[in-house]
Amino acid sequence: MIQKTATIQDVARMAQVSTATVSRVLSNPDLVSERTRNTVLEAIRAAGYRVNQTARNLRMKRAGAVLVLVPNLGKPFYSGILAGISEGFAGSDYAILITDTEAQPLQDSALSGYFLDGRIDGAIALDGRLSPDALRQCADLGVANRIVFLCEWVEGGKFPVISSDNVEGARLAIGHLHALGHRKIAHVTGPDGNVLTIARREGMVAERARLGLPARPDWIIRGDFSLESGRDAARRILNMSDRPTAVFCSADMVAFGLISGLLEGGLRVPEDISVVGFDDIEMSQFYVPALTTIRQDRALLGRRAAELLLGELTKSSSEDVQPAQIGVDLIVRASTQAPSP
Amino acid sequence: MIQKTATIQDVARMAQVSTATVSRVLSNPDLVSERTRNTVLEAIRAAGYRVNQTARNLRMKRAGAVLVLVPNLGKPFYSGILAGISEGFAGSDYAILITDTEAQPLQDSALSGYFLDGRIDGAIALDGRLSPDALRQCADLGVANRIVFLCEWVEGGKFPVISSDNVEGARLAIGHLHALGHRKIAHVTGPDGNVLTIARREGMVAERARLGLPARPDWIIRGDFSLESGRDAARRILNMSDRPTAVFCSADMVAFGLISGLLEGGLRVPEDISVVGFDDIEMSQFYVPALTTIRQDRALLGRRAAELLLGELTKSSSEDVQPAQIGVDLIVRASTQAPSP
DNA sequence: TCAACCAGTGCAATCGATTACATACTCGCA
DNA sequence: TGCGAGTATGTAATCGATTGCACTGGTTGA
Numbered sequence: 001m002i003q004k005t006a007t008i009q010d011v012a013r014m015a016q017v018s019t020a021t022v023s024r025v026l027s028n029p030d031l032v033s034e035r036t037r038n039t040v041l042e043a044i045r046a047a048g049y050r051v052n053q054t055a056r057n058l059r060m061k062r063a064g065a066v067l068v069l070v071p072n073l074g075k076p077f078y079s080g081i082l083a084g085i086s087e088g089f090a091g092s093d094y095a096i097l098i099t100d101t102e103a104q105p106l107q108d109s110a111l112s113g114y115f116l117d118g119r120i121d122g123a124i125a126l127d128g129r130l131s132p133d134a135l136r137q138c139a140d141l142g143v144a145n146r147i148v149f150l151c152e153w154v155e156g157g158k159f160p161v162i163s164s165d166n167v168e169g170a171r172l173a174i175g176h177l178h179a180l181g182h183r184k185i186a187h188v189t190g191p192d193g194n195v196l197t198i199a200r201r202e203g204m205v206a207e208r209a210r211l212g213l214p215a216r217p218d219w220i221i222r223g224d225f226s227l228e229s230g231r232d233a234a235r236r237i238l239n240m241s242d243r244p245t246a247v248f249c250s251a252d253m254v255a256f257g258l259i260s261g262l263l264e265g266g267l268r269v270p271e272d273i274s275v276v277g278f279d280d281i282e283m284s285q286f287y288v289p290a291l292t293t294i295r296q297d298r299a300l301l302g303r304r305a306a307e308l309l310l311g312e313l314t315k316s317s318s319e320d321v322q323p324a325q326i327g328v329d330l331i332v333r334a335s336t337q338a339p340s341p
Numbered sequence: 342m343i344q345k346t347a348t349i350q351d352v353a354r355m356a357q358v359s360t361a362t363v364s365r366v367l368s369n370p371d372l373v374s375e376r377t378r379n380t381v382l383e384a385i386r387a388a389g390y391r392v393n394q395t396a397r398n399l400r401m402k403r404a405g406a407v408l409v410l411v412p413n414l415g416k417p418f419y420s421g422i423l424a425g426i427s428e429g430f431a432g433s434d435y436a437i438l439i440t441d442t443e444a445q446p447l448q449d450s451a452l453s454g455y456f457l458d459g460r461i462d463g464a465i466a467l468d469g470r471l472s473p474d475a476l477r478q479c480a481d482l483g484v485a486n487r488i489v490f491l492c493e494w495v496e497g498g499k500f501p502v503i504s505s506d507n508v509e510g511a512r513l514a515i516g517h518l519h520a521l522g523h524r525k526i527a528h529v530t531g532p533d534g535n536v537l538t539i540a541r542r543e544g545m546v547a548e549r550a551r552l553g554l555p556a557r558p559d560w561i562i563r564g565d566f567s568l569e570s571g572r573d574a575a576r577r578i579l580n581m582s583d584r585p586t587a588v589f590c591s592a593d594m595v596a597f598g599l600i601s602g603l604l605e606g607g608l609r610v611p612e613d614i615s616v617v618g619f620d621d622i623e624m625s626q627f628y629v630p631a632l633t634t635i636r637q638d639r640a641l642l643g644r645r646a647a648e649l650l651l652g653e654l655t656k657s658s659s660e661d662v663q664p665a666q667i668g669v670d671l672i673v674r675a676s677t678q679a680p681s682p
Numbered sequence: 683t684c685a686a687c688c689a690g691t692g693c694a695a696t697c698g699a700t701t702a703c704a705t706a707c708t709c710g711c712a
Numbered sequence: 713t714g715c716g717a718g719t720a721t722g723t724a725a726t727c728g729a730t731t732g733c734a735c736t737g738g739t740t741g742a
Contacts, residue, residue, distance in 0.1 A: 005457055007698055018722045023700055033720060052459045054404065055698035058395045058727050065406075065436065073423050074623060079415030083444035090445065095406065095460060098439045103424035104431065116346060118393045118728095119436060227627040260629045282415055286568040288601045288629070348728055359692045364730055374690060396728035399697050459698095685742090692735080698727105705722075712715090 006047035015043035026051065053093065065095040066309060067114055067123040069130070072102045075225075075253070076281045077298070078126060081150065084302020085124060092310055094121070101127045111147075112137035121146065122309045125159075128152030128195050135159070145312050150305040151296075153195055160312070160323045162305045166196055169294040170203030170248070172330040173276045176292070177246045178211050181338045182274060186219035186244035188233040188254050200250050200278065219244050223254050230257020237273070238265040245273060245339040252277035252284050252293055259287070259335065274336040289334035301326050347388035356384035367392065394434065406436040407650060408455055408464040410471070414441045416566075416594070417622045418639070419467060422491065425643020426465060433651055435462070442468045452488075453478035462487065463650045466500075469493030469536050476500070486653050491646040492637075494536055501653075501664045503646045507537055510635040511544025511589070513671040514617045517633070518587045519552050522679045523615060527560035527585035529574040529595050541591050541619065560585055564595050571598020578614070579606040586614060586680040593618035593625050593634055600628070600676065615677040630675035642667050 012019045017040060024031045025040040032040070043049075057064040068085060070078050086096055097120065099106075107113075111134050114120045125147060135157060138147055144158050153161040177185050187204045190197030201220065208215055221236055223229035230249065234257070237243060249255040255277035259269045269275050269289055277284060280295035304324060353360045358381060365372045366381040373381070384390075398405040409426060411419050427437055438461065440447075448454075452475050455461045466488060476498060479488055485499050494502040518526050528545045531538030542561065549556060562577055564570035571590065575598070578584060590596040596618035600610045610616050610630055618625060621636035645665060 005459075008700095009698075019699075020701075020723080021721060024721090027700080031720075036720080048457075050454070050457045052399075052698050054395060054399045054459050055727090056700080058393075058399050058729085059698080059700045061727065063395065072420070073414075074417055074420035076415055076417050079413070079441075082414050082439075083441055086441065086445055095436075095438050096440075097436050098423075099437075100420075100424055100427065104427055113391070116391045118346075118395050227624070231627070256624070257627055260627050263629050283568070283597070283624070286572070286598055286601050288604050349730095350728075360729075361692060361694095361731075362690085365691090368730080372690075377690080393728050396697090397730080399699085400728080400730045402697065683742100685740100687740080688738090690736090693733085695732090696730085700726085702725085703723085706720085708719080709717085710715105712713100 005052070006049040007052070008049070011040065011043045011047050011049045014047060015040045063118050063121045064093060065097055065120050066313075067097045067099060067111075067120045069099060069101050069106070069111075069123060069125045069127045071100075071127040071129070073098070073100045076283060077251070077253075077279050080281075080298030081126065081302040084299040084304075085306045086302075087299070088303040088306020089310065094310075094313075101129075106130070106134065108133040109137060110134070112141050112143075115141055115143050121313050123147045124305050124309060125149050126151055128154055130154065146309065148305050148309045148312075150301060151196070155195065160308055162301060162308060162324055162326065164296045164301065164328050165325045166199035166328075167203035167206075169278060169296075169328040170200045171207045172328065173248045173278070173294055174204055174207040174211070174213075176330055176332065177248065177274060177276065177336065178213065180246075180274065180336060182246040183213050183339075184219070184242070184244040184246070185213060186221060186237065186247045188221045188223040188230065188247060188249045188258060190250040191224040192222065197250060204248055216242065223250060225251040225254060227253050227257035227260075230254040230259075231261040232257075234258050234261020234265060237262065238267065243273075246276070246336065247273060248276045248278075250278055252279045252281050252291060255291055255293070255335070256283075256287060259289075270335050270337040271340065274339070276336060280331055284331075285333065287335075292333045292336040293331050295329045295331050297326055297328075346393070347390040348393070349390070352381065352384045352388050352390045355388060356381045404459050404462045405434060406438055406461050407654075408438045408440065408452075408461045410440060410442050410447070410452075410464060410466045410468045412441075412468040412470070413443045414439070417624060418592070418594075418620050421639030422467065422643040425640040425645075426647045427643075428640070429644040429647020430651065435651070435654070442470075447471070447475065449474040450478060451475070453482050453484075456482055456484050462654050464488045465646050465650060466490050467492055469495055471495065487650065489646050489650045489653075491642060492537070496536065501649055503642060503649060503665055503667065505637045505642065505669050506666045507540035507669075508544035508547075510619060510637075510669040511541045512548045513669065514589045514619070514635055515545055515548040515552070515554075517671055517673065518589065518615060518617065518677065519554065521587075521615065521677060523587040524554050524680075525560070525583070525585040525587070526554060527562060527578065527588045529562045529564040529571065529588060529590045529599060531591040532565040533563065538591060545589055557583065564591060566592040566595060568594050568598035568601075571595040571600075572602040573598075575599050575602025575606060578603065579608065584614070587616070587677070588614060589617045589619075591619055593620045593622050593632060596632055596634070596676070597624075597628060600630070611676050611678040612681060615680070617677060621672055625672075626674065628676075633674045633677040634672050636670045636672050638667055638669075 008019045008022050011022050147159050149161045189201050221233045277291045277293035280293045284291040349360045349363050352363050488500050490502045530542050562574045596616050618632045618634035621634045625632040
């Protein structure tokens with residue numbers, strides 16, 4: 001804050017009314033007569049007055065901010081989501097704090113601490129790995145309903161969740177490969193214990209079984225959503241005696257690593273092996289080959305989470321935005337084709 | 342804010358002292374006798390007291406937050422920078438607001454508005470395209486020294502700047518290609534008018550001239566840092582009668598688009614054409630081929646900008662962190678080799 | 683012995699808004 | 713005519729901290 005900004009007192013003086021009236025003009029115009037209202041609005045304009053958010057927040061016992069916990073800002077997947085979130089909060093007077101939980105790991109008490117310090121009114125967690133302790137502290141504080149999980153979530157939590165339909169995504173991927181003629185389909189998973197890993201893997205396994213496709217234990221390859229894990233998976237596949245003809249990856253980044261690794265090992269994609277990703281990040285259409293993948297509607301995910309949280313915060317108690325699953329789409333590009341005979 | 346959090350009043354009562362004393366224990370411990378201090382600290386612990394930042398900020402006439410203006414959060418380049426920034430602010434009690442100036446374009450008055458509303462104490466702008474009007478309004482407010490430009494900047498502005506040594510980067514890239522034996526070197530620029538475009542292009546042109554390499558006007562291809570513009574550049578190159586043997590791209594993303602476009606057109610990288618990028622984003626080492634590029638130290642850039650701004654905000658007036666240029670490095674990978682004879 | 687000084691602490695104003703309650707005035711109706 | 717209801721506005725408390733100023737009691741030096 002700089003300079004002598006006009007305060008509500010200044011405006012009140014100029015308009016020859018009390019500060020209460022000025023305040024009402026701003027937040028509850030109907031309570032004020034039209035004549036007075038116009039006088040006040042004119043004074044506000046003349047003074048270049050703007051509400052001081054800090055004072056307002058103090059009086060109203062709120063923080064005026066929400067925190068977004070992102071596992072890794074470097075992963076392009078999250079950008080579209082953040083855009084959706086800020087779109088969802090546009091028009092509200094909440095500020096959006098963003099923190100990278102990998103670059104700046106949170107202490108167990110950090111999240112609840114933000115609430116206690118009066119720094120935030122709510123949070124959106126894109127990180128399902130928040131420690132149980134941290135979450136319990138928040139629950140004890142009574143803010144469980146103001147922590148919306150987005151994309152990832154924690155099992156058994158009482159926190160609202162917005163996520164994509166991961167099982168459906170896996171089903172679409174396997175269905176696509178099956179329709180192309182693939183029978184031997186492998187999967188590179190996400191990190192152990194991750195809820196997305198579980199949902200996508202189980203969706204994949206279920207669909208494979210439903211279609212009567214063969215399953216080998218080593219066709220489920222452990223990954224962690226990273227480029228590197230895709231590379232590692234490529235090495236594993238190159239060494240297999242009975243190689244799959246197609247691989248469904250738990251993330252686009254994994255698919256990139258995988259394709260790069262396969263190429264180095266002398267296998268071409270899609271001629272020798274088809275690859276399907278998950279997410280549809282911007283890069284995917286420009287990769288060589290352009291990646292067939294499952295699109296998550298990141299803007300929508302973000303927006304919904306924002307709306308859900310906003311609903312909790314402004315709690316007209318009735319109109320709840322419900323926790324929800326967002327649909328996914330299969331995007332067919334160049335990294336899949338019928339298996340060579 | 343939730344529940345009855347203990348206030349400074351509660352602590353004062355428990356410790357049988359005045360609120361002034363409690364406040365002093367927290368911010369100026371030396372003023373308080375050791376006996377009293379311990380009593381107060383004990384009371385603070387017992388009450389689970391935490392300073393209410395909003396009240397503190399109101400009283401101290403500050404916002405307790407800084408704004409980071411990112412052109413496009415989706416560009417992986419920015420993530421490392423953000424990590425550096427938040428590292429730089431760690432330990433301070435400033436909150437970090439992040440906004441995407443593409444997803445949520447700022448009105449001319451928005452930035453100065455943030456200051457006027459008491460929402461922020463300072464800003465870091467990664468976006469050199471802020472409108473002159475917007476910047477003038479900030480300058481008029483007297484906050485010019487609290488807006489640090491990072492990576493990009495505006496000409497003729499009185500704003501502090503932290504940036505990479507772009508000219509040196511271009512020199513390194515051309516030098517590398519020259520050393521490999523390339524003589525016909527093209528350049529895909531950034532968007533028109535962008536300061537980085539200018540610095541990198543001029544660095545490239547100067548170095549090419551210094552080395553006595555041939556220059557053709559159509560070897561300077563207009564781009565805009567995007568994947569798409571890389572693709573477009575590939576088409577241009579494929580249509581050339583006198584093709585360059587190497588291309589220096591103004592960004593890694595451009596290089597990806599270019600390589601993908603060249604491959605589609607039947608040219609291999611690096612066998613037929615060598616490609617150098619700029620930035621060294623995470624992806625670059627996993628692209629096929631792994632990308633030779635100019636690394637910017639993103640963590641350091643972010644950290645320096647944060648320190649510079651923090652210095653302005655806490656202004657012990659003496660110890661200024663100076664605006665600075667950060668060094669860059671050439672990272673040689675697989676996308677460059679000697680030209681085929 | 684007394685003034686000057688210092689360390690340690692409290693009182694109360696202050697930051698800039700919101701809002702419960704009180705007040706004043708105008709109608710409408712019995 | 714008088715009273716209750718309704719409308720428009722003002723008064724002042726309040727949110728939870730920080731800090732200038734005043735006060736107290738003890739030490740020091742002349």
